[in-house]
Amino acid sequence: MKKLFLLSLAIIGISLSSNAQDISENAIGLRLGDSDGLGAEVSYQRAIRSNNRLELDLGWRNGRNYDGFKLAGLYQWVFPIEGAFNWYVGAGGGIGSFRYDIQGGDDISDTYLFAAGDIGIEYNFDFPLLLSLDFRPEAGFRDDVYYNGNRVYNNSALDFDIAFSVRYQF
Incomplete structure (x- = not known):
């Protein structure tokens, strides 16, 4: 907890002095x-100040045995x-929901917060294209142990998501 507090102070200090x-x-x-098994996300960024922004990401999957969505918001x-x-750092959270159809068994479904x-790191081209590569750890708060077709989750599951993003700037 002490390390988290010191890291938060360092990030705030850097942001104020940059x-x-x-x-x-x-x-x-x-x-x-991988988006927690949901794949690609539609991503939107909105500048708040000259060096701060809000990012909203929506991922969804609709298949024969698995349906789900996840909405993330980060400052x-x-x-x-x-x-x-x-380079950028951010913090936030979101909500997700899924339904998994087990062959010959009951459906498993859950809605969770994370x-x-x-x-x-990002590269801003001279024309309106932004490429980025990021690492997003997520801690989910779920009710039950469940299986979504790829992996087993439990309460407070931890997921490490690495993603490449392509965005049009306007």
């Missing part, structure tokens, strides 16, 4: 990762590296 930069007012595109701090490269962190 040089101002301009980030795109809006960006929309795809975040391509991000963006820092320049050099040229068109930036907390998430985010750290990544």
Whole structure:
């Protein structure tokens, strides 16, 4: 807990002392990762200040044995590296829901909340394209142990999501 508190203070200090930069007012595109078994997410970013933004991601899957969605919201701090490269950190959370049809058995379904962190690097082209690579650990708060076709989860399941994103800036 002490390390988390010190890390939070360091992030806040860095964000207050960093040089101002301009980030795109809006960006929309795809975040391509495992998304807790949901695959690609539609991703939207909205600038709040010159170096802060809000990111909203919606992932869904509709298949023969598995249906689900996940909505994530993150507040991000963006820092320049050099040229068109930036790095960012963020924190947030979201909600998800799924239904898994077990052959010859009962359906398993759940709705859950999760907390998430985010750290990544991005490249901002001269034309309206933004590419990024990020790492997002998520801690889910779920009621039961369940299986979604890929893995078994339990209460407070931890997931590590790595994703590549392509976004159009406007």
